[in-house]
Amino acid sequence: MAAGTGSGKTISATFSPVRHWLLMPSWLVIGFFLLIPVVLMLIYSFLTKEFRGGVIWDFSLAAYDQFIFDRGLFGDDPPRIEWAYISIFLRSIGQAMGATVLCLLIGFPTAYFIATRPAKTRAIWLFLVTIPYWVNLLIRTVSMKFLIRDNGPLNEAMLGLGLIDAPLQLINTNFAVQLGLFYSYLPFMVLPIYASVERYNFAFSEAAADLYAPKWTILRRIVLPIVKPGIIAGCILVFVPSLGAFLAPDLLGGAKTFMIGSLIEEQFKGNAGNWPFGAAASMILLSMVLIVLMFYARAQSRDQT
């Protein structure tokens, strides 16, 4: 029996007279120290750079122009398309997508396996997957760097087993960055998928089997569509941070494999940077992320109706 309004859905309102006071601190703190800064960043991206870092308050499109066109050292050559920055963005997107696919390939079976364990052992498996999630990302990335460096344990082991004749160059390659991103965000994929498989009612699978569906067909046609929200959430949780990642490209990729994160960081380091350009790059990154999240929100509301 629905207690309450009789309209079916009760929205608790026991603190409604004071809700504005309760919400005020979060509005103020986040509004003042994040929303305003982001708006300020947007403004900065349209300002003129000051050569020692910082800006001159003159309107300019130079930061965005610089992404697409090369106008020579003094800015007066005829504009040519400049591929350097575009390719950094494309590479970042590619790396993030690759990491997402890898995480999904490993993460889905893992999440599914854990969710189908008996309650007791499930907690232990879950605990094991959760620990890396809580371990400092910097430490994990440094550990990966240690593992795959030229004469690191991985190469030593492969040499020892006779798999290779000379140490493989792993560190400072695109592959290393890919591996690092995958390794960094793998738990982010497992946990949401686990949560949705855990809620999955296996009576559906039984019904499908009863109706002559082979096992892998059941997985593809019944399980996957039903746990899709968890998979999409996992993909977003991997893709979004991978896109703006800094540690993996910086520590594992070296200078050769520039990604957006490193590009942005460089603009604010010391006195050498270009703040409007960094702000513009940040704005572009932020816009890409917001577009992804918008698609996600739309897909979610479509699923609910």
Added chain:
Amino acid sequence: MTRPFDIRHYRGFFAVTCACLVILYAPLIIVMIYSFNDSASITNWGGVSLRWYVDVFTGPDSEKFKLAAWNSLSIAVMAATVSTTIATAAAIGMIRGGQFKGKSASFALISLPIMVPEIVTAVATLIFFSTIGFKLGTLSILVAHIVFCIPFAYLPISARLQGIEASFEEAAQDLYASRWATFRYVLMPIMGPGILSGFLLAFIISLDDFIITNFIKGAGVETLPTAIFGSVKQGIKPNIMALSTLLLMFSICLVTLSYFIGKRGEANPPPQT
């Protein structure tokens, strides 16, 4: 044990799970092992010793590490406390505030720090502080961490609160409790596990943060992550592996703690009347 035709079981998933755990743990375990290496070289094995642990506490870098650890811990405790307080109030306002205009805008604002990529938050905060002339240092780090931790504290707290039926508060108010007394004597004790796990999550997030801190720490102020990063830039040294192992252990202790808090929360689930 598993019947071959068990509808839940797929061949190969167990192997993938094991591979997943190997990938997740291998780098960490190898670093742990090498942190006990007696050799000054990170490549050659020179026997087991605690040499580099001693070095972390007494070696040439020890003063730097101690200061960084102190900064990290004090910032994390303060940031987690403040953000948990703000998040608790916000969760009550959102979930017990009824339907109101701007509710989804409020939710978007609270989740903003999670949605904006860390590096963008870092850039925006740096630009903001430098524009208003705020001196970069411990205080700027603290402020940024508070902002950043709010949604992380908010999530477990609001999840717990959503699981608690409003009839407890209605009963309290019906029994002559003021709004504050309702919170103090009824809501807070029942929300307890959620608030605690929110605090722990915020604490870890603050302790782990590198990117934002790196942007706005200003000259001379280091936290553990920035100190480790600075050191690793010049190559991985054995004392860094020892320090990393210590931090790793600290994190594992915290997870275990939160795991048991969660267990206790399960034993006293948000009472469903």
Added chain:
Amino acid sequence: MTPAISLSQVRKDFGKFIALSDVTFDISDNEFFTLLGPSGCGKTTLLRLIAGFEDTSAGTIHLYGEEIENLPPDKRPVNTVFQNYALFPHMNVAQNIGFALKMLGWSTDEITSRVDEMIDMVRLGEFAHRKPSQLSGGQQQRVALARAMAPRPKVLLLDEPLSALDLKLRQQMRGELKTLQRETGITFIFVTHDQEEALSMSDRIAVMSAGKLQQIGSPNEIYEFPANRFVADFIGETNLIDASVTQVSGRRVTCKLADGETITALAHQDLQIGAAGIVSVRPESLSVTPTAPMGQSLTGTLGDAVYLGTDTQFTVHLDQSLELKVRMQNGVTDGAKLTAGDPVFVSIADGAARFLVD
């Protein structure tokens, strides 16, 4: 005498949904008053308006002559027994019962003695230090009652308090609640969708449907003289037959059914010849016989018979579209002799039919 609760033109909207409209009635001091209706009829909303958990959209609520709809729940001297008790899980029985007294600023001694008194009243002496989760459903129910009665409320609100209990316990608690109400003299407002509960405990019942008050009266009035089709149909079982009035003598009317036969029925109000309405007859006031009985009867064909233990329920087809349910006690009549398809006569107990204007 000032009524305990006086509702005037009370209305409650949730957005576009009208939960209550134009509710006006009084509840007397010391009354066991029941709000009865199907789920979603607005009875719980009305209770929550009195408790102060919701604000009225229009209208006024008076408690012993004092206007209360602007007071928050913690300022209203009424207490609620919640549907699922809402016992505070982190407090033991004694702490739960003493909570209101602590909030009201009673001294520790006063609280202790009042809590002891309440614990004795609900016979939970040995459980005073247990947590709610360590109690059975019936015990929790008693704690909830004791907690709500400890501060001596002027009116006690009970929101389907028995719905979570099993049948045996529910029947036993009915008696206990009634006794408690009589002994304490507190006005009870009891919400339920269970008509048996309502009929067995209440001094008066308000039947509600779709946010509107349908009828107020004693259990007997509600059952014997339903005011309209909804009440007749909702309370107990009944046969509802469309009819029109052909003859009037006072409140006694003769009316014609669709198949041409006539029935004599009692009406609520004065009627004109030709008025259309429905006739309501309870199945237990009908009987079936193979031969024509004395007095008024209808003819039909016997449909199926359903054995119900003490009773047998027959379906009788008067014509293709009209059918009646008849319930007869087993053993009294020799129902077994009748078989489906037999022509039968249905007779109506004197004064049992009601004519209702729709």
